[in-house]
Amino acid sequence: MFQRLRENRSAQGTLLALPTTVWLFVLLIIPLILTLIVSFGKRGPDGDVIYSFTINNYTRLFGYSTDCDNGQTACFDPLYIQIMWRSLTLAFNTTLVVIIMAYPLGYFIARSHPKQRNTYLFMVLIPLWTNFVIRVYAWMMLLRKEGAINNILGMVAGWLGIDFVPLELLYTQGAVLIGMVYEFLPFMILPIYTSLEKIDNSLYEAAADLGANRLKTFLRVTLPLSMPGVVAGTILVFIPVMGTFIVSDILGGRQVILVGNLIQRQFLDARDPTFGSAASLILMVMTLIVTYFYTRKFGFGEEIVVA
Amino acid sequence: MNPYRRSPLVNIATIFVYFFLYAPIIGLILYSFNASRTNVTFEGFIPAFSDQVVMDGSLVKSSPCGPFHWYCDLAKNNDVVEAARNTLTIAFTATIVATTIGTMAALALQRYDFKIKPFSQLSLYIPIVIPEIVMGIGILTLFSQFFGWANTTFGLTGDSRLSMGIATVTISHIAFMVPFVTLVVQARLQGFDKSYEEAAMDLGANEWITFRRVTFPMILPGVLSGALLAFTLSLDDFVITFFTNGPGSTTLPIYVYGLLRRIITPQVNALSTVWILVVFLAVLMLQWIQSREQKPNH
Numbered sequence A: 001m002f003q004r005l006r007e008n009r010s011a012q013g014t015l016l017a018l019p020t021t022v023w024l025f026v027l028l029i030i031p032l033i034l035t036l037i038v039s040f041g042k043r044g045p046d047g048d049v050i051y052s053f054t055i056n057n058y059t060r061l062f063g064y065s066t067d068c069d070n071g072q073t074a075c076f077d078p079l080y081i082q083i084m085w086r087s088l089t090l091a092f093n094t095t096l097v098v099i100i101m102a103y104p105l106g107y108f109i110a111r112s113h114p115k116q117r118n119t120y121l122f123m124v125l126i127p128l129w130t131n132f133v134i135r136v137y138a139w140m141m142l143l144r145k146e147g148a149i150n151n152i153l154g155m156v157a158g159w160l161g162i163d164f165v166p167l168e169l170l171y172t173q174g175a176v177l178i179g180m181v182y183e184f185l186p187f188m189i190l191p192i193y194t195s196l197e198k199i200d201n202s203l204y205e206a207a208a209d210l211g212a213n214r215l216k217t218f219l220r221v222t223l224p225l226s227m228p229g230v231v232a233g234t235i236l237v238f239i240p241v242m243g244t245f246i247v248s249d250i251l252g253g254r255q256v257i258l259v260g261n262l263i264q265r266q267f268l269d270a271r272d273p274t275f276g277s278a279a280s281l282i283l284m285v286m287t288l289i290v291t292y293f294y295t296r297k298f299g300f301g302e303e304i305v306v307a
Numbered sequence B: 001m002n003p004y005r006r007s008p009l010v011n012i013a014t015i016f017v018y019f020f021l022y023a024p025i026i027g028l029i030l031y032s033f034n035a036s037r038t039n040v041t042f043e044g045f046i047p048a049f050s051d052q053v054v055m056d057g058s059l060v061k062s063s064p065c066g067p068f069h070w071y072c073d074l075a076k077n078n079d080v081v082e083a084a085r086n087t088l089t090i091a092f093t094a095t096i097v098a099t100t101i102g103t104m105a106a107l108a109l110q111r112y113d114f115k116i117k118p119f120s121q122l123s124l125y126i127p128i129v130i131p132e133i134v135m136g137i138g139i140l141t142l143f144s145q146f147f148g149w150a151n152t153t154f155g156l157t158g159d160s161r162l163s164m165g166i167a168t169v170t171i172s173h174i175a176f177m178v179p180f181v182t183l184v185v186q187a188r189l190q191g192f193d194k195s196y197e198e199a200a201m202d203l204g205a206n207e208w209i210t211f212r213r214v215t216f217p218m219i220l221p222g223v224l225s226g227a228l229l230a231f232t233l234s235l236d237d238f239v240i241t242f243f244t245n246g247p248g249s250t251t252l253p254i255y256v257y258g259l260l261r262r263i264i265t266p267q268v269n270a271l272s273t274v275w276i277l278v279v280f281l282a283v284l285m286l287q288w289i290q291s292r293e294q295k296p297n298h
Helices: A002-007 A009-039 A056-061 A079-110 A114-129 A132-143 A148-160 A173-198 A201-209 A214-243 A246-252 A259-267 A273-298 B008-031 B066-076 B078-111 B117-123 B132-153 B166-190 B195-202 B207-236 B239-244 B252-260 B266-294
Strands: B054-056 B059-063
Touching: A009 A273, A009 B078, A009 B117, A009 B132, A009 B166, A056 A079, A056 A273, A079 A114, A079 A173, A079 A214, A079 A259, A079 A273, A079 B008, A114 A173, A114 B008, A114 B266, A132 A148, A132 A173, A132 A246, A132 B008, A132 B252, A132 B266, A173 A214, A173 A246, A173 B008, A201 A214, A214 A259, A214 A273, A214 B132, A246 A259, A259 A273, A259 B132, A273 B132, B008 B266, B059 B066, B066 B078, B066 B266, B078 B117, B078 B166, B078 B207, B078 B252, B132 B166, B132 B239, B166 B207, B166 B239, B195 B207, B207 B266, B239 B252, B252 B266
Parallel strands: none
Antiparallel strands: B054 B059
């Protein structure tokens, strides 16, 4: 038997790949199938799952409600649609702000002397590897009523002789946006840098020879060639923002509820795993649709693996 | 044309972005030395050393550790020590398993042809394209359904009941770490010509010797950086751990998250500072490995 295995390359390959493939199948694919089955179930009396086939969880997500005010048996409740829309717009806004902030930094690093590049990149990696929860906590300290931002604003107002009432910065949409931008900024800087660094210097020389000014060179050469980095960064930022619940939990409080918070609460507080599973599948479908159309338009950035 | 020429606007924007990245971290570290126990505003450093902690209201006047009072407080906190131990146990175990099976898979995908290859390759991208929370609740459902079934079927009671704990967290961590190890090692293997291995085989080395003497030394830097990446991913993970942990398997991120919903003393800041320091050293190590990797050795 061993002799045969030694000669059969295909069997060797299968054996080598088997542990990983089985592991991923059991812990990633089976759970997805289970989530799909549970999402068609009903909530039992103790928050357990009664298997059935009902689409109630999905109709509820899209606004069908039986909990109505004026004696009606069914009505439209936009609550969950609003939550999904809020997550989607927040993910778009975060991605946009992150691109605007990450591009100059990626450009700066790519255009600095090769000897200094590693130091600048290192400076991007430190905040990236600082724990996610700790980074949210840092912003919580800055944004609260007695926090550093209000203190600085108060001091400036004092110099200018203006009365200052500390701003309610925490527990707002803005706070959640800042927190998200902070969490995911490095994921955009690294792929943008990678794609900019690859651009051959002779292309700039050619553009200059052909009479392009700096702006034109940037718009016609640099920007198009760095698009793969922007695309990869967008995927690395957009998908996690859609599902994150810690940032909105800590910086948004009860004011800013996202799909992630909705799902988390169904599994812990509200104890309705069937509804949580349906919401989670809708979240997955939303991100896959956006990613699909986005990558079809711009191509799948290979820079994704680099980051 | 000078390739390093940058517009001053780019330089200004860069300074702003670096400030945005570092201001919160510096603030966090500063507050770890706060004399105020309530930690709402910065009330200065703890001024003096003394045999025991002297408090004035919520202000620490002096402490055996002086300005480092909250760091000593942290070391005495059993919950933190236990959470740190759990975090490291999970990270080490998961890294060893994920690196081993992930490297095997990379070799298979890069050097062999077999039936399930497209499926194996495709499954690696799942953790990248699916939000972590979707994976988290899926794995939670898997474990709770399986444990429920096993406990009733085999009549397990008391201590022998299967439940969430360090094992479930470790198993789940491996699932999201493996794809990263495999992709990093695969990228490394791609850079090397098959002919090195073929030459070894022609010279009479069998597959095992070829692997040990040729392939493995070539991919070792890739394996190491894959392992370090996996290790940091495990240390850092919140979402998957949140849904798969149980009593006695609290990790540091879960512990900190729990604290944020209660009273926050500068101890949290001290913990964060120690963490940032550890991360700093880890990233430094990763950079060192990668810089060695870049140097051609033949």
